Amino acid sequence: MASCNAYHNFIVSNKKSDMKHYTFPIIVACLLFITCKKNDNEAKVEIYALKTYSLVPTQCKVEPTSAVLADTPLIKNENILGYSQAAYEFMVDSAGSSKVRDLQGAFAVTVNKQIIYYGIFKPFTSSSSCNQSITISAISNKLMVRLGYPTLTGIYIDDQRNNPILITALQKQGKLQ
Numbered sequence: 001m002a003s004c005n006a007y008h009n010f011i012v013s014n015k016k017s018d019m020k021h022y023t024f025p026i027i028v029a030c031l032l033f034i035t036c037k038k039n040d041n042e043a044k045v046e047i048y049a050l051k052t053y054s055l056v057p058t059q060c061k062v063e064p065t066s067a068v069l070a071d072t073p074l075i076k077n078e079n080i081l082g083y084s085q086a087a088y089e090f091m092v093d094s095a096g097s098s099k100v101r102d103l104q105g106a107f108a109v110t111v112n113k114q115i116i117y118y119g120i121f122k123p124f125t126s127s128s129s130c131n132q133s134i135t136i137s138a139i140s141n142k143l144m145v146r147l148g149y150p151t152l153t154g155i156y157i158d159d160q161r162n163n164p165i166l167i168t169a170l171q172k173q174g175k176l177q
Helices: 002-035 094-100 164-172
Strands: 045-052 080-084 089-092 105-111 114-121 130-139 142-149
Touching: 045 080, 045 164, 089 094, 094 130, 094 142, 105 164, 114 164
Parallel strands: 114 130
Antiparallel strands: 045 105, 080 089, 089 142, 105 114, 130 142
């Protein structure tokens, strides 16, 4: 009888020690799974077409008090592949580029829907000038963000193309070039 109890105790104690070996890794795996969620607080850089807007009288410039963002972004955060601070160019995927190529009208660059700056879409085929605003023209998979169109001619434009909020959001996403 004593040998049966000894055998039983040996098996039960080994099962308990095996459980100890598995318990810690299971707890660690569960904690990692719980804490490694996608960061939903990541700043989203997006470009919205304006649903409604008016221009400052006699200027090619959006009147901010009249501007209303479209319901959804024209260029979503995931469409933006990179940004060059030196060249003031967004690199976008083909879906983003095709949406802007021949578009005319006004836009807003936003970070988490906070407007950083307004501007005017100016396709390269446009024959009209726009010297009082930031403009976007698409070529290939680049959105060229310029001061005025075709060129700036001695008029002051509040240059927010490298706004610190925008740059910080792009940098945190690893999109600065």
